[in-house]
Amino acid sequence: MKTFFLSLKTTVWTLLALVCLFxxxxxxxxxxxxxxxxxxxxxxxxxxxxxxxEQVWLTWWFFGALAAxxxxxxxxxVCSLQAIKGRWSRKDFLLRIAPQVVHMGFLFMLLxxxxxxxxxxxxxxxxxxxxxxxxxxxxxxxxxxELRAEADASGFPxxxxxxxxxxxxxxxxxxxxxxxxxxxxxxxxxxxLKSFELQPRPAALLLVAKDPGAIWALAGGxxxxxxxVTLLVLKWKKA
Numbered sequence: 001m002k003t004f005f006l007s008l009k010t011t012v013w014t015l016l017a018l019v020c021l022f023x024x025x026x027x028x029x030x031x032x033x034x035x036x037x038x039x040x041x042x043x044x045x046x047x048x049x050x051x052x053x054e055q056v057w058l059t060w061w062f063f064g065a066l067a068a069x070x071x072x073x074x075x076x077x078v079c080s081l082q083a084i085k086g087r088w089s090r091k092d093f094l095l096r097i098a099p100q101v102v103h104m105g106f107l108f109m110l111l112x113x114x115x116x117x118x119x120x121x122x123x124x125x126x127x128x129x130x131x132x133x134x135x136x137x138x139x140x141x142x143x144x145x146e147l148r149a150e151a152d153a154s155g156f157p158x159x160x161x162x163x164x165x166x167x168x169x170x171x172x173x174x175x176x177x178x179x180x181x182x183x184x185x186x187x188x189x190x191x192x193l194k195s196f197e198l199q200p201r202p203a204a205l206l207l208v209a210k211d212p213g214a215i216w217a218l219a220g221g222x223x224x225x226x227x228x229v230t231l232l233v234l235k236w237k238k239a
Contacts, residue, residue, distance in 0.1 A: 005078040014072045021065040032058055044117035073110060076103050095234050101227030108220030112213030122209040124194065129202040132167075136208060141167040142191065147202040162193050162204045178206075188212065 004010055029036040035055050039047050052059040080103045088096060121137050132143040143165040150159045159179075166174040166186055176184040178193035185191075192207040 005075050006082055010075050011072070014068050014075065018065060018068045018072070021061045021068065024061045025065070028058065028061065035059065043120060043122060069110065073107065076106060079103070094230060098227045098231035098234065101223050102231065105220045105222070105224030105227060108216050108223060112217035112220060115213035115216065116211040120209070120211045120213070122207070124205065124207040126203045127206050133206075137210070139169050142206065142208065143167065144204060144206075147196055147204050149196060149198060160193070160196050162196070162206075164191060166191070
């Protein structure tokens with residue numbers, strides 16, 4: 001079994017299986033939007049429990065991809081541990097450590113997705129001006145004080161903003177102005193202004209999201225790039 005997880009063939013065949021499964025998924029998702037559409041608006045674990053597990057005949061490729069990712073993760077960890085246990089010399093230190101940095105970056109990114117899927121949240125909805133959205137996670141509430149929209153000479157909107165108050169335990173903790181590319185952050189939670197409407201009364205479409213894996217995704221991306229660039233430079237110099 002250990003030889004199986006240490007084999008490069010395991011990595012290659014697992015990656016090939018992932019490509020095939022993703023190809024199947026890319027052809028099935030557009031034709032079954034009622035099943036796969038909510039993936040973008042809901043947490044992954046919630047979507048799996050509410051929809052994917054009830055439509056296995058359509059989502060089998062997704063569960064197959066998850067199994068392949070688990071296998072690839074174990075393969076990566078075992079190979080990295082085996083490489084670290086070997087003898088090291090100062091001459092080839094960078095050449096040997098660079099692939100392990102790439103592996104670590106990959107594992108951090110997988111961990112980020114796992115944390116976001118299991119312990120984050122993503123909520124969206126229309127909130128009218130002067131109204132408060134209660135019952136948010138972590139005993140929070142959101143009040144939309146004012147919605148402002150600017151129009152050009154033709155009457156088309158060219159900019160909009162929303163002034164919001166964030167409450168925690170019935171106490172105001174954050175006040176800010178939201179814009180199309182200007183969210184409001186508080187303790188890892190982000191509040192985003194997605195769109196607005198002025199009739200029959202001013203209201204904004206707001207997104208409240210928290211992703212505990214964001215910092216791990218950033219760290220993983222940095223490590224993956226550093227390791228890949230270092231390995232590429234060292235291989236190029238050696239050639």
